[in-house]
Amino acid sequence: MQTISKMTRRQFVKVAGVTAGAVLYLWNFTKLTYAAVKDTIAQRQSAVYEHDTKMKIRKSQDSPAIHKIYKEFLHEPCSHMSHHFLHTHYNDRSGRIKLLKESGLKLKV
Amino acid sequence: MRQIEKVSVLSNAPRCEDSDNVYFVQVDAAKCEQCGECEGRCATGAIQPRNGDEGPRTVIDPAACINCGQCLVNCPYGAIYEGVSFVNEIFAALKNPDTVVVSMPAPAVRYGLGEPFGYPIGTYVGGKMFAALRKLGFDYIWDNQMTADVTILEEGTELIHRLTGKIKKPLPQFTSCCPGWIKFAESFYPELIPHLSSCKSPIGMLGPLSKTYGAEVTGVEAKRIFSVSIMPCIAKKYEALRPEMADSGFRDIDATITTRELAYMIKKAGIDFNSLPEEEPDFDLGASTGAATIFGNSGGVMEAALRYAYEVVSGEKLTVPDITAVRSHKGVKEATVKIPSFGELKVCVVSGLDNAVPILEAVKSGKSPYHFIEVMTCPGGCVNGGGQPLFPDVRAGSLFKSIVARMNRRFAMRKTA
Numbered sequence: 072m073q074t075i076s077k078m079t080r081r082q083f084v085k086v087a088g089v090t091a092g093a094v095l096y097l098w099n100f101t102k103l104t105y106a107a108v109k110d111t112i113a114q115r116q117s118a119v120y121e122h123d124t125k126m127k128i129r130k131s132q133d134s135p136a137i138h139k140i141y142k143e144f145l146h147e148p149c150s151h152m153s154h155h156f157l158h159t160h161y162n163d164r165s166g167r168i169k170l171l172k173e174s175g176l177k178l179k180v
Numbered sequence: 181m182r183q184i185e186k187v188s189v190l191s192n193a194p195r196c197e198d199s200d201n202v203y204f205v206q207v208d209a210a211k212c213e214q215c216g217e218c219e220g221r222c223a224t225g226a227i228q229p230r231n232g233d234e235g236p237r238t239v240i241d242p243a244a245c246i247n248c249g250q251c252l253v254n255c256p257y258g259a260i261y262e263g264v265s266f267v268n269e270i271f272a273a274l275k276n277p278d279t280v281v282v283s284m285p286a287p288a289v290r291y292g293l294g295e296p297f298g299y300p301i302g303t304y305v306g307g308k309m310f311a312a313l314r315k316l317g318f319d320y321i322w323d324n325q326m327t328a329d330v331t332i333l334e335e336g337t338e339l340i341h342r343l344t345g346k347i348k349k350p351l352p353q354f355t356s357c358c359p360g361w362i363k364f365a366e367s368f369y370p371e372l373i374p375h376l377s378s379c380k381s382p383i384g385m386l387g388p389l390s391k392t393y394g395a396e397v398t399g400v401e402a403k404r405i406f407s408v409s410i411m412p413c414i415a416k417k418y419e420a421l422r423p424e425m426a427d428s429g430f431r432d433i434d435a436t437i438t439t440r441e442l443a444y445m446i447k448k449a450g451i452d453f454n455s456l457p458e459e460e461p462d463f464d465l466g467a468s469t470g471a472a473t474i475f476g477n478s479g480g481v482m483e484a485a486l487r488y489a490y491e492v493v494s495g496e497k498l499t500v501p502d503i504t505a506v507r508s509h510k511g512v513k514e515a516t517v518k519i520p521s522f523g524e525l526k527v528c529v530v531s532g533l534d535n536a537v538p539i540l541e542a543v544k545s546g547k548s549p550y551h552f553i554e555v556m557t558c559p560g561g562c563v564n565g566g567g568q569p570l571f572p573d574v575r576a577g578s579l580f581k582s583i584v585a586r587m588n589r590r591f592a593m594r595k596t597a
Contacts (some may be wrong), residue, residue, distance in 0.1 A: 111301050111571040113509060115291050115563035116477050118302035120507070122291075122470075129470035129501040130487045131329035136467035140330070144393045148337035156388045156427050157334055158378040161362065163370040167243035178244055179225035180368045180537060 181261065185296050185440035186570050187252065188261035193269050196431070199421035203239055203263040204247040204414050205566075211259035212236035213585035218251035218260065223533035223557070224364065227251050243367065246533075248360040248557045249414035249566020254574060257585075264417050266408075266435035267445060273406040273434070274317040281406045282320040282394065282465075283313045284386045287328060288412040288476030288562035289439045295569040296443035297453045302563075307458025312446050314459065318408070320398060323461040325468030327386040328475045328484070331357065335379045335481075336488040339552055343493075343522075350374050352528075352543060352550040355481050357381040359419035360557030364533055369540050382475065383409045383416060384425060387432030389465060397464045402430060409436040412476065412565035415557070438567025470501065478531035478561035479508040482554040486517055486527070494520040510559045511535050514550070531556040 075083065128134055145153050172178065181188050194202045207218070207227070218227045218237055226244035229235040239245050252260040273279045290306035299305060310321050335355065341347040356362055356377040365372055379385075387407055395402040409420055419425070420433035437445070446453055461467070471487050474480035483503045490498045505515040508529045517525045528550045530536045536555050542548040558564045 111573065112560040112564045114300075115288075115302040116509065116560060118291050118304055119287075119474055119477050119480070119563060122304045122306075123474050124470070124502075126470035126473065130491070130498070131332035131469055131471045131484060132488050132491065134326075134329050134467060134469045136326055136463060136465070137329050137333065139464070140389075140393060141333075144389075144396070145330075148333040149341065153334055154378075156392065157330065157380055157385045159380045159384065159424060160378070161366050161373045161376055163373065164243070164363070164366040165368065165370045167241075168367050171241055171244055176240060176244075177225065177228075179223065179534070 182265075182267075184262075184265075184267075184444040186258060186575070187440060188258065189265045189267075189441070190261065190263050191265050191268055192263060193266050193435070194264060194421065196421040196423050196425075199418055201242055202418075203242055203245070204418055205239060205245065205249050205252050205260055206263055207236060207238045208259050208261055209236040209238065211257055213257050213259070214588060215256065215585040217254055217256060221250040221254050223248075223250075224368070246360040246363045246367070246557065247415035247418045247566075250558060252414070253566050253568065253570055256575060258575065262414060262438075264414075265441065266417075266437055267441050270408055270435050270437065270445070271448075273408075278404060279406045280319045280398075280400045280404045281317065281408060282322050282390050283318040283408055283410060284322055284324045284383060284390065284433075285309060285313070285410040285442075286324045286383065286412055286416075286476065286562065287473050287480075288565060288568070289410055289442065291476060291563055292412060292439045292568040293443060296440070296447075301571070305453075307460070308453060308456045309442075310461050311456040311459040312442075312451055312453055315451050315456070316445060316449055320394070320465075321459075321461045322386065322390060322394065322465035323468055324382050324386055324409070325472035325475070326461075326465050327389065328382040328472035329469055330385055330389075331379055331382045331475075331481075332471055332484050332488050334385075335377050336485045336492065338377055338379060339485065339489060340492060343551065352548055352553050353377055355485075355552075355554045357475065357481055358556045358562075359413065359415040361533065361536075361555045363415065363418065364536075364557070365540075369544065372540060372543060375543060380425075381416075381419065382472075383411065383433065384419065386465065387420070387425060388428040391428035391430055391432065394465050402428065405430075406434045407432070409433045410439070410442050411436060412439050412562045412568045413558075414438065414566045416567070439565075440567060440569055443569065476562040477507070478510070478556050478559075479506045479513060479529040479554065480561060481556075482506045482527055482529050482552070485552070486525075489525075490517070490519055493522045496520055506554075508560075512539070525552065526550045528553045530554070531561055532559040533557055 471484035
């Protein structure tokens with residue numbers, strides 16, 4: 072391999088360019104690997120599942136607080152009481168979206 | 181404008197009649213480096229340059245924004261701020277001796293709240309959170325996980341009623357816990373509204389229960405109760421302001437704050453979070469199960485509902501509650517669950533609304549094979565919600581990005597000049 076001092080200008084630029092490319096590529100590769108290892112969303116997710124296994128009761132229907140509220144207040148799932156307090160209706164909001172699109176705005180959906 | 185856990189927040193507490201015209205997130209044009217990160221994160225296209233292809237990004241119209249805040253938590257420059265905050269109102273209510281303030285923290289909050297106090301990402305700090313809420317002066321420590329369990333019974337039963345034809349509503353049934361998804365469906369897929377579970381979200385249920393059942397068991401007059409929803413989410417602020425959320429005869433939810441804002445309040449009150457003891461919530465609207473705590477993960481609502489539906493439909497005990505087939509890291513996951521005396525239940529779990537669009541189109545054209553579909557707006561679920569503490573890598577390592585962004589900005593300026 073030639074030493075840097077004996078290189079022509081052209082050769083030097085070529086070597087420098089390839090080296091810089093390789094460094095950038097490897098740096099990016101390292102960064103991606105690092106990000107995959109310390110996937111922050113997965114860290115919070117696995118903490119959730121881990122805590123779930125530590126809970127004494129793991130099914131909603133086995134909870135004493137659930138038994139109590141249905142006995143004293145809600146009676147049964149989808150009862151009249153639960154429909155009054157716990158269920159809702161939804162509104163068609165597409166009108167304003169339609170107006171926005173007609174005004175020339177580009178949306179993704 | 182106030183800095184709350186690295187996010188700028190306006191101290192603006194709107195009333196429900198204004199909420200459709202409020203910007204829950206907006207871009208500070210002076211700080212925007214025009215890198216386009218927010219545009220990539222936005223599922224609706226609500227955030228874009230005001231004129232054409234270049235220039236600082238902005239939320240064009242509140243109607244197109246579903247308030248998820250994914251743009252905000254992923255902006256490398258902290259250029260996006262929150263437009264609504266109830267922190268002042270809550271501090272005032274806590275000081276007012278005539279008000280009985282009750283807490284309603286969401287499942288995912290306890291897996292993010294430790295981070296602003298130096299705990300590693302994802303550390304469970306539920307016990308300390310309950311202790312901190314007591315210290316802040318909350319009179320009753322109720323827990324949104326309790327009504328996550330209620331949601332399972334209600335939504336699971338609704339699904340069974342749809343499957344058996346007891347109610348005349350179409351399949352597949354969609355979950356309705358995520359307020360970003362609900363506004364998205366109402367705005368962009370109104371024809372799918374009959375597919376949405378009629379169940380309110382867990383906080384939509386705990387609000388009215390706190391002022392009815394909660395008032396009953398504690399003997400407190402309902403009108404004195406001030407209910408505080410604590411969420412990993414910005415869209416929950418919009419949900420609580422919906423005019424229909426007043427079934428208790430009062431506003432069901434008086435104030436909504438994010439995980440970040442709770443951390444801010446704990447620090448502001450001078451509470452030493454790390455040395456707090458582990459405490460429990462108050463039983464009646466506070467005790468909960470493992471099925472409730474997994475609500476914060478993509479696939480969690482599905483798994484919790486299956487733990488219930490399996491036993492009700494088959495009449496058999498589910499010996500191993502873990503249904504790992506529906507656990508989803510990011511994106512889409514489909515599964516078939518065999519339920520004795522029913523057969524195969526086909527389910528789908530999706531997070532990130534751009535991933536949901538093909539599934540929604542299939543349902544619209546009647547080609548969807550599923551019985552039950554869980555949709556969450558934020559990739560990975562509420563643990564990655566727009567109200568959670570920022571991940572450390574969002575703002576860090578932005579040197580390279582910022583050089584590229586500055587070059588782009590210069591280039592854009594020259595082009596327009």
